[in-house]
Amino acid sequence: MKKWLMVVGMWGILGAQAGWGQTDPWPSVGNEAKPWARWWWMGNAINEQTITQLMGEYADVGFGGLEIAPIYGAKGYEQQYLPYLSPDWMAMLRHAVKRGDSLGLGIDLTVGTGWPFGGPQVRLEDAATRVVYRTFEVQAGMPFTKKIVPEDPKQLSAPLLSLTAYDERGHAKVITNRVAADGTLKWQPTNGRWTLYAVFEGKTFQRVKRAAPGGEGYTLNHFSRDALNRYLSRFDSAFHRKPQGIRAFYNDSYEVYGADWSADFFTEFKKRRGYDLRLQVRELFSGDTTANTSRVKSDYRETMAELLLEQFTVPWTQWAHRYGSATKNQAHGSPGNLLDLYAAVDIPEAETFGSSFFPIPGLRRDSADVRNVDPDPVMMKFASSAANVTGKRLASSETFTWLTEHFKTSLAQCKPEVEQCFLAGINHVFYHGVTYSPEEAGWPGWLFYASVNFVPNNSWWPHLDGLNGYITRVQSVLQSGKSDNELLMYWPVYDNWDDADGRMMTFTVHHIDRWLQPTPFYENLQLLHRHGYAVDFISDNLLAAATVSNGRIRTSPDGTPYKALVVPVTRRMPEETLRKLINLARQGATIVLQAVPEDIPGLGNYTKRHTTFKKTVAALPGSGAVISPDVVSALQTQDIHGEPLAAHGLGFIRRNAADGTYYYVVNHQSNAVDAYIPLLAAGNGMALMLDPQSGAFGKTPCVAMNGHYGVRIQLRPGEAVIVKVGAETGGAVPDWDYLGQKLDEIPLANPWQLEFENGGPELPKSLRMDTLQLWTRNPDEVYQTFSGMASYSTTVTVDKTADPALYVLELEKVHESARVYINEQEAGLVWSLPYRLRIGHLLKPGENSVRIEVANLMANRIRDMDRKGMEWRRYHEINFVNIDYKPFDAADWLIQPSGLAGPARIIRYKSE
Numbered sequence: 047m048k049k050w051l052m053v054v055g056m057w058g059i060l061g062a063q064a065g066w067g068q069t070d071p072w073p074s075v076g077n078e079a080k081p082w083a084r085w086w087w088m089g090n091a092i093n094e095q096t097i098t099q100l101m102g103e104y105a106d107v108g109f110g111g112l113e114i115a116p117i118y119g120a121k122g123y124e125q126q127y128l129p130y131l132s133p134d135w136m137a138m139l140r141h142a143v144k145r146g147d148s149l150g151l152g153i154d155l156t157v158g159t160g161w162p163f164g165g166p167q168v169r170l171e172d173a174a175t176r177v178v179y180r181t182f183e184v185q186a187g188m189p190f191t192k193k194i195v196p197e198d199p200k201q202l203s204a205p206l207l208s209l210t211a212y213d214e215r216g217h218a219k220v221i222t223n224r225v226a227a228d229g230t231l232k233w234q235p236t237n238g239r240w241t242l243y244a245v246f247e248g249k250t251f252q253r254v255k256r257a258a259p260g261g262e263g264y265t266l267n268h269f270s271r272d273a274l275n276r277y278l279s280r281f282d283s284a285f286h287r288k289p290q291g292i293r294a295f296y297n298d299s300y301e302v303y304g305a306d307w308s309a310d311f312f313t314e315f316k317k318r319r320g321y322d323l324r325l326q327v328r329e330l331f332s333g334d335t336t337a338n339t340s341r342v343k344s345d346y347r348e349t350m351a352e353l354l355l356e357q358f359t360v361p362w363t364q365w366a367h368r369y370g371s372a373t374k375n376q377a378h379g380s381p382g383n384l385l386d387l388y389a390a391v392d393i394p395e396a397e398t399f400g401s402s403f404f405p406i407p408g409l410r411r412d413s414a415d416v417r418n419v420d421p422d423p424v425m426m427k428f429a430s431s432a433a434n435v436t437g438k439r440l441a442s443s444e445t446f447t448w449l450t451e452h453f454k455t456s457l458a459q460c461k462p463e464v465e466q467c468f469l470a471g472i473n474h475v476f477y478h479g480v481t482y483s484p485e486e487a488g489w490p491g492w493l494f495y496a497s498v499n500f501v502p503n504n505s506w507w508p509h510l511d512g513l514n515g516y517i518t519r520v521q522s523v524l525q526s527g528k529s530d531n532e533l534l535m536y537w538p539v540y541d542n543w544d545d546a547d548g549r550m551m552t553f554t555v556h557h558i559d560r561w562l563q564p565t566p567f568y569e570n571l572q573l574l575h576r577h578g579y580a581v582d583f584i585s586d587n588l589l590a591a592a593t594v595s596n597g598r599i600r601t602s603p604d605g606t607p608y609k610a611l612v613v614p615v616t617r618r619m620p621e622e623t624l625r626k627l628i629n630l631a632r633q634g635a636t637i638v639l640q641a642v643p644e645d646i647p648g649l650g651n652y653t654k655r656h657t658t659f660k661k662t663v664a665a666l667p668g669s670g671a672v673i674s675p676d677v678v679s680a681l682q683t684q685d686i687h688g689e690p691l692a693a694h695g696l697g698f699i700r701r702n703a704a705d706g707t708y709y710y711v712v713n714h715q716s717n718a719v720d721a722y723i724p725l726l727a728a729g730n731g732m733a734l735m736l737d738p739q740s741g742a743f744g745k746t747p748c749v750a751m752n753g754h755y756g757v758r759i760q761l762r763p764g765e766a767v768i769v770k771v772g773a774e775t776g777g778a779v780p781d782w783d784y785l786g787q788k789l790d791e792i793p794l795a796n797p798w799q800l801e802f803e804n805g806g807p808e809l810p811k812s813l814r815m816d817t818l819q820l821w822t823r824n825p826d827e828v829y830q831t832f833s834g835m836a837s838y839s840t841t842v843t844v845d846k847t848a849d850p851a852l853y854v855l856e857l858e859k860v861h862e863s864a865r866v867y868i869n870e871q872e873a874g875l876v877w878s879l880p881y882r883l884r885i886g887h888l889l890k891p892g893e894n895s896v897r898i899e900v901a902n903l904m905a906n907r908i909r910d911m912d913r914k915g916m917e918w919r920r921y922h923e924i925n926f927v928n929i930d931y932k933p934f935d936a937a938d939w940l941i942q943p944s945g946l947a948g949p950a951r952i953i954r955y956k957s958e
Contacts (some may be wrong), residue, residue, distance in 0.1 A: 048238065052095070054239070054375050055635060059645070060876065062426065062632070067088055070521065071244055071734050071743065071770070071779060072519075072523070072524070072736060072743065073526040073703075075518060075522045075829075076110075076323070077110035077111055077150050077151065077152050078110060078111070078152070078255075078311055078521075078525065079110065079513065079521040079525055080108055080109060080110025080111070080517070080518045080521070080865075081108070081109060081110060081475045081476070081477055081513075081514055081518070081521075082109065082110055082111040082113060082152070082154070082442075082475070082476045082477070082478060082519045083104070083109055083112055083113070083478075083479050083500055083678060084112075084113045084115050084475070084476055084477065084478055084480065084491075084497075085112040085113060085114050085115065085445070085478040085479065085480050085482060085493045086115055086116075086117055086479055086480070086481045086482060086483075086497070087114060087115065087116040087117070087258065087482050087920070088117060088118065088257055088481060088483075088492045088494075088921070089117075089118060089119015089120060089121045089123060089124070089126075089127045089258060089484060089759050090116050090119070090127055090128040090129070090130060090135055090138075090183070090258050090259060090260070090770055091119055091120065091123040091126035091127050091484075092096045092126075092128060092138050092482060093126075093138070093484075094138070094141050096482070096484045096485075097138065097141055097142050097145060097482075098134060098141075098145055100370060100482060100483075100502075100889065101142070101145050101146065101149055101151060102149065102747075103502050104151065104480065105149040105506065106149065107510045107511050108511045108518060108602055109151065109480075109514065110150070110151065110152060110508070110513030110516055110518075111146070111151050111153065111154065111293065112146070112151060112154070112480070113154035113155070113296055113476060114139070114142065114153065114154070114155050114156065115152075115156045115159075115160075115296075115445035115479070116130055116159040116160075116225075116261060116920060117159060117160050117256045117257070117258050117494070117693045117923075118160070118256050118257065118258060118691065118923035118924070119258070119259065119350075119620060119921070119922055120487070120920060120921050120922075121265040121494050121800050121920040121921060121922060122920065123470065124532065124782055127259045127323060127867060128259075128914040129258075129259055129260035129278060130159050130165075130258050130259065130260030130261040131260065131281070131284040132260065135260070135287075136284055137288065139155070139696065140290070140291075141704070143290065143291035145291070146289075147291070148849075149389070149592040151707045152293045152298075153171075153291065153292055153293060154292065154293055154294045154295070154296050154374060155290075155292045155294075155295055155296065156295075156296045156297075156298065157278070157281065157295050157296065157297065157362075158254065158261060159254060159256075159257045159258035159260070159262075160254045160255050160256035160258065160299040160858055161255055161299075161301060161776075162253040162255075162256070162257065162265055162266070162268075162297075162298060162301050162302050162626060163265070163266040163268070163275070163297065163889060164252075164253065164256070164257075164263050164264055164265040164266050164277075165254060165257070165260075165261050165262065165264075165280070166263040166265040166642075167262070167263065167276065167277055167279070167280040168265070168266050168273075168276075168277060168451045169264075169276075170249060170264065171273075171309075171792045171816060172264075172267055172270065172272075172273035172276055172277065173249050173250070173251070173252075173264035173266070173267060174250040174252055174264070174265040174266065174267050174268070174302050174304075174305035175247055175248065175249060175250070175267050175269070175305060175306075175307045175308055175309065176249065176250050176252075176304045176305055176306050176307055177242060177245060177246070177247075177248065177306055177307035177311075177368070178198065178204050178245075178246040178247075178248030179244060179245050179246065179327070179331055180194075180196060180197050180243075180244045181241055181242060181243055181244070182194070182241070182242040182244065183232075183239065183240075183241060184211070184235055184238045184239070184240045184241075184242055184246060184297035185235070185236070185238070185240070186235045186236055186238055186239075188226065188232055188786060190234070192231075193229030193230060193231075194206060194209060194225045194229045194230075194231055194242075194244050195227065195229040195595060196246050196248065197246075200251070201246065201248045201249070201389045204246035204247055204248040204249070205246060206222065206225060206229075206244060206245070206246055207247050207309075207311075207312060208220060208222045208245045208312060208324045208327070209221050209224070209225055209242060209243070209244050209245075210242070210243045210324050210325065210327050210328075210863055211233075211235070211241070211242050212240060212241045212243070213238055213239075213240055213241075214238050214239055214240075216328075218324075218325045218326075218488060218611070219325075220324050220325065220493075221233050221242075222324075225874070231578070234885045234915050236873065237551065239327075243328060243331065245324075245327060246616045247307065247309050248307070250265065250302070250303060250304045250305050251264070251464060252264070252265040252302065252303055252305075254266060256300065256923055256924065257923075258442060264491035265302055265305070266300060266302075267305070267308060268300075268354055268357070268380075268878050269305075269307075269308035269311070269353040269354060269357050269358070269826045270308050270309070270310075270357055271356075271357040271358070271361050271750060272408050274357065274358055274361055274362060275361070277804065278362075278365050279408060280758070283810065285369065288369075288666060288899060289370040289371070290369065290371075290568045291371045292371045292375040293367065293371060293372060293817065294371055294372040294373060294392065294393055295362075295366045295369075295371055295372070295373055295374070296373075296374045296395075297362070297373070297374070298350075298376055298378065299376040299378055299379045299397055299444075299555070300376070300378065300379035300380035300381075300552070301358070301379055302380075304550075306350070306549065308353060308357075310355075311323075312324055313733055314328075314349060315345070315346070315349050315739065316354060317419010318349050319345045319348075319349060319643075319648065319649075319650040320350075320351060320650035320651050320734060320762065321649065321650045321651070322947035323342075323345075323346070325694075326342045326513040326649070327733075328952075329342040329343070329653075330342055330343065330346055330549065331548075331549070332546075334546060334643055335546040335547075338649065339427045339546040340544045340545060340546040341544065341647070341648055341649035341652070342620070342649050343405065343543070343544075343545065343546060343548075343549060344540060344543040344544045344545075344647045344648050344649075345647075345648045345650060346549065347381065347543040347550075347551050348540075348543060348647070348648065349663055350550070351381060351382040351383045351386070352383070354381065354382040354387065355383070355387055355390060356382055357389045358406040358614075358647050359375065359377075359382075359836060360389050360390050363390060363391050363392065364390075365934075372393055372602050373391040373392050373393070373394065374389075374391065374392065374393040374394075374395050374442060375387065375388065375390075375391040375393075375394065375395060376395045376396070376397055376444065377428070377429070377555065377556045378396070378397060378425065378428070378553060378555050379552055379553070379555065380552060380553065381550055381551055381552050381553075382551050382553075383431075383539050383585055383587070384428045385431065385432050385435075385537060385583055385584065385587075385588060386432075386585050386587050386588070387583035388428060388429050388431075388432030388433070389432040389435065389436045389585075389587075389588060392440075392911070392921065393433075393435050393438070393439065393440045393441070393442050393474065394428075394429035394430070394432070394438070394441050394442070395442040395443060395444060395947045396425065396426035396428070396429040396431045396441070396442070396443045396444070396467070396470070396472060396806055397443060397444040397445075397447065397555070398421040398426070398443060398444070398445050398446065398447060398449075398463060398466075398467060399417065399447045399448055399555055399814050400416065400417030400420055400421055400422070400447075400448055400449070400461070401415075401416055401417070401421070401449050401450060401463065402420050402421050402463060402466060403420065404462045404641075404764075404876035405714070405715060405716040406462060406714060406715075406716065406763045406764045407716055407879075408681055408859075408879050408880075409458065409459065409462065409762055409764070409879055410456065410458075410459065411459075412450070412451075412454070414451065415450040415451040415454050416450070416929075417448050417929060421463070421466065422558055422562075422563070423467075423469060423755060424470075424558075424562065424568060424571060425465050425555055425558055425562070426443060426466075426470035426471070426472055426580070427470050427471055427581075427583060428583060428691040429441050429442075429443070429471075429472070430470055430471025430472055430473075430524075430529075430582070431462050431470070431471065431582040432588075433529075433569075434471065434582045434605060435530040435534075435582055435583075435584055435588050435601045435602065435605065436588070436602050436605070437528075437601075437602035437603060437604030437605040437862075438480065438603070438604075439525060440473060440474040440525065441471055441472050441473055442472065442474035442475070442476055443467045443472040443474070443475055443476065444476050444478050444479060444503070445463070445464055445475050445476060445478060446460060446463065446464075446477060446478050446498045447462060447478040447495075447497070448496055449498050449927055450498075450929070451929045452493070452499065452823070452908075452927060452928065453490075453499070453903060453904040453905040453908045453936070454903055454942065455498045455499075455903075456506070456861075456862040456863070456903065457506055457509060457510070457513045457516075457862065457863050457877040457878060458499070458862065458863070458878045458879055459819045460513055461513065461516070461764070461877075461878040461879075462712075462764065463516060463765060464513075464714050465697070465714070466526060466714075467695045467698075468520055468521075468710060468711075468712075469576050469698070469699055469712060471529065471531075471582075471699065472481075473525050474525070475521065477498065477500045478498065478499075479494060479497045479498075479500065480500050480501060481493055481494050481497065481499070481501055481853060482650045482801060483501060483503070483558050483911075486840070488918075489503050489505050489806060489907075489918075490904060491598045492921075493919070493926065495707070495921075495924055495925070495927050499904075501562060503831045503833070503904075504904055504954045505560065505628075505805060505834050505862075505901045505902055505903060505904050506862060506863050506877075506901040506903070508835065508865075508899075508901065509863040509864075509865060509875055509877055509901050510892025511592070512863065512875035512876075512877035512878075512927075513877060513878075515661040515741070516738055516739055516878075519736070519738040519741060519768075520710060520738050520766070520768070521710045522885065523701060523710060523736075523738075523768055524699070524701060524710060525700060526546070526703050526708070527641070527702050527704065527708070528604070528606045528701065528702050528703075529582070529605070529606060529700075529702070530580070530606050530609070530701055530702040530707060531580035531581055531582045531606070531608070532579065532580055532582070532608060532609040532686065533579050533580065533581045533582070533608060533609065533611070533612055533681075533686075534581070534582055534599060534601070534610070534611040534612070535570070535571060535574075535575065535581050535582070535583055535584070535611070535612045535613075535614065536552075536584055536589065536611065536612070536613045536616070536623075536956050537567060537583045537584065537585055538565075538567060538585075538613075538614065538615075538618070538619065539585065539617040540586075540616075540618035540620070540647035540661075541565070541585070541616060541617050541618055542561055542565075542618065543647065544618045545759045551847070557954035561629060565614075565864070566614040566615040566616075566640065567614045569614075570640065570677055571640045573674075573677070573678060574612070574677070574678065574688070574773055575692065576692060577678050577688040577692060578688025578689035578690060578691060578693065579681070579688040579689075580689070580699065580700060581612075582608070583636075584601065584611070586620055586622070586623045588601060589611075589623060589624060589626055589627075590622070590623075590632060592626070594633035594634055594635045595607060595634065596634075598635070599611055599630060599635050599637070606702050609636060609686050610635070610636035610637070610638060610681060610684065611627070611630070611635065611636070611637050611638070612638045612640075612677050612681075613627065613638065613639040613640060613642045613643075614640050614677075615639070615641045615914070616641070616643045616644075617643070617644045617645070618643070618644070618645060618646065619643035619646070619647070620646060620647065620649035621646055621655060621659040621662055622660050624643060624662050624663065624666070625662050627639070627666075627669075627671060627838075627923075628662065628665055628669040628671065630926050631669040631670040631671040632669050632670055633958040634670075635674070636681075636686065637669075637670075637671040637672065638671070638672045638673075638674065638677050638680045638681060638683050638684075639666075639671055639672070639673045639674075640673075640674065640675055640677055641675065642657045642671070642673060643663070644668060646659045648867060650958045672684070678935045685724065685877060689725070689726055690723055690724045690726075691709075691711060691723055691725070691759075694719050694721060694723060694759070695710065695715045696713055696715075696719060696723075696759070696761070697711070697712045697713075697714060698710060698711045698712070700727060702727075703770075704735075705730075705772075705773045705774075706729075706770050706771055706772035706773030707725075707727035707728075707770070707771050707772050708768060708769070709725060709727070709768065710738075710766065710768050710773070711759060711761070711766065711767050711768070712761075712765075712766040712776035713761035713762065713763055713765055714763075714764075715763055716763055717763065718761065718763060719760070719761050720758070720759070720760045720761075721758055721759060722749055722756040722757065722758050722759075723756055723758075723759050724751045724752060724754040724755065724756045725748075725754065725755065725756065725757055725769065725771055726754060726758065727771055727772060728748055728754060728755035728756070728771040728772065729770075729771060729772035730748070730755070730772060730774075730941045731747060731748050731755065732745055732746070732747060732748060733745065733746050733747075733748050733755075733757045733769050733770060733771045733780040734746075734769070734770040734771075734773060734779065735757075735767060735768070735769055735770075736767065736768040736769075736770070737767060737768075738766055738767070738768055739765065739766065739878070740874060740883075740884075742884075743779070743780075743782070744779060744782030744783065745779045745781060745782060745788045746758065746782040746784075748771070750800055755771070757769055757771070758784060760784050762786065762880050763879065763880065764878060764879035764880055765880065773797075780847060782958070783852060783883070783957050784955075784957075784958040785852060785854070785955040785958070786852075786955055786956035786957060786958035787956045788953060788954075788955055788956075789954040789955060789956055790845075790850055790953075790954050791951045791952065791954065792842060792844060792951060792952040792953075793949060793950075793951045793954045793955070794813030794818070794840055794842050794896060794949075794950040794951060794952070796840045796841050797814060797815065797816050797840065798814070798815045798816075798817075798818055798837045798838050798839065798840045799812065799814055799838070799840070800812060800813040800814070800815060800821060800836055800837070800838055800945070801837050801839070801841075801917070802821075802832065802834065802835075803834070803835045803836060803837060804834050804898070805832055805833050805835055805836075805907075806832070806833065806834060806907060807831060807832075807910065807911075808828060808832075808909060809834075810824075810826070810828045810829050810832055811828075811851075815868060817840065817945050817948055818947060818948035818949070819945070819946075819947055820861065820943050820944055820945040820946070820947050820949070821836060821860075821944055821945040822906070822941050822942070822943055822944045822945065829912075830906060830941050830957065831906055831907055831909070831910035832902075832907065832944070833903065833904050833906050833907035833908075833944075834901070834902070834903055835844050835899060835900070835901050836899075836900055836945065836946070837897050837898065837899045837900070838897070838898045838900060838946050839895065839896065839897045839898075840895075840896050841893050841894065841895055841896065842894050842896055842952065843892060843893050843894070844889050844890070844891065844894055844952070845891065845894070846889060846890065847891060850957065851886070851954045851956060851957060852884060852886055852954070852955045852956075852957050853884065853885055853886035853889055853895075853952055853953075853954055853955075854882050854883065854884055854885070854886075854952065854953050854954075854955060855868075855873070855884075855885045855950070855951075855952055856880070856881065856882040856950070856951055856952075856953055857876060857881040857882070857898075857946060857950050858881070858947060858948060858949050859881075859901065859947040859948075860876055860881045860946060861902055861903075861942070861943045861944050861945055861947075862877075862900075862901060862902055862903055863875065863876065863877035863898075863900070863901050863943075863948070864877070864881075864898045864899060864900045864901070864946070865877045865898070865899040866883055866885070866896070866897075866898050866899075867895075867896070867897040867898075867899070868885050868888035868889060868894060868895070868896060869888060869889075869890065869894055870895065870896050870897070871888050873888055882938075885952070889924075889940030898946060900944075900945055900946055901931065902942065902944035902945065903944070904940040905936065905941050906941055906942055908936045909936040909937065909939045909941070911936075912936040912937040913936075913937045914933055919934065
């Protein structure tokens with residue numbers, strides 16, 4: 047099996063670059079700690095030379111791996127298209143894997159082109175299936191001349207699965223065997239009026255979205271193992287049943303529209319639920335809101351969830367393991383139990399879609415560039431919870447999808463969005479995405495229609511190592527040790543399923559306002575987070591395997607045990623789950639129920655199951671479980687408290703390592719925080735501090751506070767810090783410097799020289815300016831259409847004979863990122879808020895040179911091209927659309943501010 051982790055001394059490398067010296071207390075880094083990216087192979091118009099070149103550029107800027115995703119191609123390059131999985135295409139895949147091995151870049155692969163799973167090997171009988179039903183009225187003594195066939199002409203070939211007859215009192219009988227092959231009904235009632243429900247195995251006829259050449263075809267039936275096996279056989283043939291060096295095979299979010307059935311569904315349903323669904327089809331298709339209808343639909347939805355898990359997710363993972371590879375799966379959007387689906391794969395993957403509001407001063411969020419759905423970190427926690435509960439090391443995320451409109455995303459906007467992923471437990475970020483583009487495609491090159499376009503043609507590409515380095519440092523910590531969340535929360539999925547509205551129920555990112563946010567589960571989670579508790583979710587199936595050890599709930603041999611399990615208000619709970627909760631409580635686990643569950647879900651064998659459930663409920667009060675509407679007070683009564691960090695408005699996540707506990711702490715507020723804050727895991731009088739933005743680190747003393755040790759946390763809006771407590775610190779680790787009292791400031795008031803270094807459409811002439819200002823303030827069109835890199839240079843005189851102090855360069859407005867040089871020595875990147883750098887170690891007494899290399903966005907150049915009617919987007923399929931999925935046109939955009947605007951100053955602080 048190909049090793050997942052290629053360990054290198056990344057912290058040592060970063061430390062040497064930052065001048066840390068030889069002692070490095072932070073985790074070693076492999077390629078999985080670096081950000082990965084989805085790599086769009088457009089039309090599979092690929093060749094070895096360009097693959098070699100591009101992968102080198104990706105590695106140089108700090109990527110750790112690529113997920114190959116073939117999609118539709120660019121027009122005019124059809125002769126270069128390689129058919130998907132052809133020998134020539136396989137040769138390119140092998141070259142990419144080999145090149146990745148030499149560069150330390152891992153390779154993942156989507157199992158198909160575009161999305162979802164599908165292709166030319168999917169015959170109609172294996173294609174995504176939907177139930178088609180039709181009702182007929184039959185009366186005794188009246189001739190029936192209609193044919194029992196679907197009403198929809200497109201579904202006329204759909205086979206009849208069942209025909210159920212209901213009399214006027216609601217009694218049902220199955221008469222499928224009374225229908226001839228041509229649809230003629232050979233049955234006549236002897237009395238009364240009857241309603242017939244005919245159920246057919248229809249097809250969605252959905253085809254693969256954004257398919258690459260050679261990948262076109264029907265979408266797969268995800269509820270049939272036989273269909274899956276026939277689908278995967280094409281890959282077996284292309285791979286010659288030999289491992290290909292793929293780290294993980296990937297499955298995108300479930301976008302199989304209208305697929306709600308499978309040919310053997312009636313059989314599977316009876317086997318799993320214990321009754322004949324054919325005798326309840328009226329309820330299944332009913333719009334009534336009766337309890338009976340809700341129960342039938344709950345059973346239907348539970349069966350669909352089990353089929354997706356057992357007929358697709360589990361056997362697909364087993365198939366990948368035979369090739370020495372892992373599986374990486376996005377379960378959201380599916381009709382399955384998200385926690386069970388995520389838990390069944392090796393790397394559960396969440397997704398961020400759109401942008402979030404953060405009150406960080408100066409952070410741009412233009413209303414015209416925002417999708418109508420904000421990402422919700424709770425949605426991401428389904429993937430991370432499944433990983434934590436089952437002891438998996440990685441939880442990934444498709445990140446930055448439609449973060450803003452094309453060409454307008456800054457690195458500063460990426461930072462809090464990815465931090466929100468980290469705070470939700472994600473520790474393996476995938477950018478969406480990077481597009482393979484040959485040199486002859488010119489500028490802006492080939493681009494994908496929903497990506498942030500992390501491509502070498504992007505103006506800020508030379509500064510991308512700032513974001514990549516930050517993510518690498520954070521993920522090196524978040525991938526070490528084990529998750530240290532103290533609470534489990536039961537997800538009452540049966541409350542969702544027990545709903546008479548509709549039939550199929552999918553748990554999508556875009557509709558969390560329907561199935562997630564209005565629930566007691568969500569309300570309690572928000573409450574617990576506000577009180578500083580760290581929570582993972584658990585399903586009925588995962589809970590069944592839980593054990594108790596020393597009063598803690600253990601869900602896997604490799605995971606950190608939990609202090610308590612919280613059950614929010616739950617209407618429908620299986621008796622087996624309630625019995626498990628009671629057994630855990632009797633064994634000494636802390637179980638907090640907000641209320642007693644009302645009843646069991648489903649209809650099958652209801653009377654007997656309901657009686658058993660009531661007996662189990664009667665045993666609940668004497669089990670040791672706590673029943674309280676106030677879960678926070680109940681936890682505190684059990685001496686289980688949240689982190690005081692939350693009271694300061696700080697986001698955090700903990701990791702438990704062998705030699706201590708890591709806290710990743712973020713300030714997404716509008717105000718700064720500078721306070722001693724108790725950390726519940728702190729075990730001695732010293733802590734290690736890491737600045738993941740710059741890589742600097744040092745040790746700091748802790749102070750005793752209310753029975754715990756407190757650490758001084760000093761964060762301005764937009765900043766993050768990592769604190770390690772409980773570890774021994776040697777004398778070689780430097781002291782951590784806090785910024786103390788502001789002593790004075792030195793304005794950068796001398797004239798500035800502005801030189802344009804690279805970019806286009808042409809390089810503007812140099813400018814001399816008395817005060818610092820944006821280059822787009824110049825009315826000349828050449829400045830307003832330029833996208834690329836320019837350097838602002840000046841000098842400043844510093845008197846360093848005063849007492850030792852910390853010198854910080856602070857820039858007011860940066861559009862959009864900047865690399866700073868002091869006396870021609872690199873001081874670092876300012877790519878996120880707040881725009882400041884410590885530069886004291888590079889300053890000298892007297893005159894100092896300051897050069898600030900600034901990159902703007904691609905937007906102004908694209909605007910110019912569209913205003914001039916220049917053709918730069920010519921793709922098959924969806925072509926290129928804007929954030930509202932309308933044809934893209936930047937001609938009416940406003941000029942995006944570019945460059946630096948004042949004031950710029952050096953502030954001298956007292957060191958503390």
